[in-house]
Amino acid sequence: MSENIMGHVKSISSVSLMTDNTNSISTNSLNMIDYNNESNDLSKVQIYNDISEYENTLFKLVESVDKFKPDVKLAHQLIDVDERLFKSLDSFVEYDKISTKLEECDKEAAELDTKTKEILGTLNECHGLLNSLPMLEQVEFEKDIILKQRSKINSKLLLDYATKLSKFTKIPPTFNKGSIGPNNFIWPAEDALRRGMLAMASLHSKELTKLPNEPEEASEPDKSTEPDKSTEPIEEEKITVDNEGDISMGSIVYDGSHKVKENEKAEENEKGSEAEADNMDLDLDLFNPDEF
Amino acid sequence: MVLENECLRKIQETLAPVSKSQAQEQIQVKDELQPQGLSPPQSITRSSSMATTNTAITTNSSEFIPHIFYSMYQIKKDPNNSSNQLETSTGFIKHRLKSCKTLIESDEDCRKLLSKSTDEWDDYIKQRELEIEGKRNVLKSLNNKIGELLTE
Numbered sequence: 001m002s003e004n005i006m007g008h009v010k011s012i013s014s015v016s017l018m019t020d021n022t023n024s025i026s027t028n029s030l031n032m033i034d035y036n037n038e039s040n041d042l043s044k045v046q047i048y049n050d051i052s053e054y055e056n057t058l059f060k061l062v063e064s065v066d067k068f069k070p071d072v073k074l075a076h077q078l079i080d081v082d083e084r085l086f087k088s089l090d091s092f093v094e095y096d097k098i099s100t101k102l103e104e105c106d107k108e109a110a111e112l113d114t115k116t117k118e119i120l121g122t123l124n125e126c127h128g129l130l131n132s133l134p135m136l137e138q139v140e141f142e143k144d145i146i147l148k149q150r151s152k153i154n155s156k157l158l159l160d161y162a163t164k165l166s167k168f169t170k171i172p173p174t175f176n177k178g179s180i181g182p183n184n185f186i187w188p189a190e191d192a193l194r195r196g197m198l199a200m201a202s203l204h205s206k207e208l209t210k211l212p213n214e215p216e217e218a219s220e221p222d223k224s225t226e227p228d229k230s231t232e233p234i235e236e237e238k239i240t241v242d243n244e245g246d247i248s249m250g251s252i253v254y255d256g257s258h259k260v261k262e263n264e265k266a267e268e269n270e271k272g273s274e275a276e277a278d279n280m281d282l283d284l285d286l287f288n289p290d291e292f
Numbered sequence: 293m294v295l296e297n298e299c300l301r302k303i304q305e306t307l308a309p310v311s312k313s314q315a316q317e318q319i320q321v322k323d324e325l326q327p328q329g330l331s332p333p334q335s336i337t338r339s340s341s342m343a344t345t346n347t348a349i350t351t352n353s354s355e356f357i358p359h360i361f362y363s364m365y366q367i368k369k370d371p372n373n374s375s376n377q378l379e380t381s382t383g384f385i386k387h388r389l390k391s392c393k394t395l396i397e398s399d400e401d402c403r404k405l406l407s408k409s410t411d412e413w414d415d416y417i418k419q420r421e422l423e424i425e426g427k428r429n430v431l432k433s434l435n436n437k438i439g440e441l442l443t444e
Binding site for chain 1: 396431
């Protein structure tokens with residue numbers, strides 16, 4: 001691990017040295033470029049060249065004069081250079097105007113740039129604000145939905161009103177009774193009505209299903225009346241069916257007939273006891289009607 | 293004429309110094325007019341232009357050449373006088389020339405300004421003015437668009 005780390009450090013240090021070297025090379029090269037640029041700039045400056053030439057010519061002339069060998073050509077050359085130098089000095093007025101114009105241009109450009117930056121900043125803020133707002137299409141869509149919802153009456157309100165009215169109204173005459181409506185109608189639905197009719201019919205099934213020549217007694221047993229002797233066999237039949245465990249008649253109500261049955265059983269037992277004398281009571285009859 | 297660019301003014305003063313009284317007069321007129329925000333009256337402008345032409349004349353006929361020829365004349369007149377040497381008599385000329393060179397070398401803006409010819413600068417300024425005008429037009433059109441949106 002430590003070797004790996006050292007290796008990494010070495011590689012990093014070598015990389016940093018490389019970068020340092022390259023940086024130093026680049027700075028050197030930049031300095032060279034600057035120097036070259038400076039020398040190029042100076043070589044382009046006319047008055048600088050004139051001054052340099054003036055210096056050289058004057059030096060040569062002084063040297064020639066001090067050696068007592070004055071050169072007339074150098075004197076003429078010096079006059080020419082002097083003329084050129086002061087001619088370029090005269091152009092300073094124009095250069096001064098140019099400098100003033102450039103300063104004005106820079107000032108205007110800077111003002112425009114700051115103004116443009118401010119405007120761009122404001123536009124950027126506005127753009128952000130507009131982006132944060134919902135889209136126009138979305139707003140219109142939501143507006144339409146709200147208006148539609150407002151135009152509709154609330155179903156709960158409508159139902160409340162309908163329940164109030166339903167006490168005094170009937171099924172509309174124009175309503176198609178054949179169609180099965182939804183369950184939340186203010187009047188019972190068609191199937192519910194039918195079910196009600198069937199229920200009523202089931203209560204009076206024997207009346208409805210009886211044959212025209214059939215006697216009324218057989219067809220309609222009267223449960224409300226007290227048990228007569230004539231109806232006893234029928235009830236006996238029912239009880240026997242009950243004792244056998246057939247619970248198909250769920251709607252039959254127990255009316256205390258087991259007491260009658262007990263009496264009958266007691267009579268039968270008496271008869272049986274007479275017939276089977278001195279038989280032991282094994283208590284095999286598990287049926288206890290009181291449990292029901 | 294007093295130049296506004298400092299470097300140019302220094303070079304001019306070094307090579308062709310304007311007489312002190314003339315310079316002071318020009319500066320005084322300028323100082324009086326600047327706080328009031330007034331443009332110089334025509335008479336003063338004329339006088340200043342006259343002064344400029346005068347300085348132009350003086351610069352064209354520099355003081356260096358007459359001084360050199362006077363020194364040479366002195367040497368010719370009295371060659372045995374050790375004080376009459378062209379080397380020493382032209383020393384102030386060399387000094388001025390050197391100081392001018394130093395000024396140009398040290399001031400980058402001045403170097404840049406003088407590195408191009410006046411014609412080149414005129415073209416550059418025209419181009420720059422066009423750019424500024426373009427920027428102004430862009431801002432103006434933007435202003436108009438915003439105005440239209442606000443009216444809508």
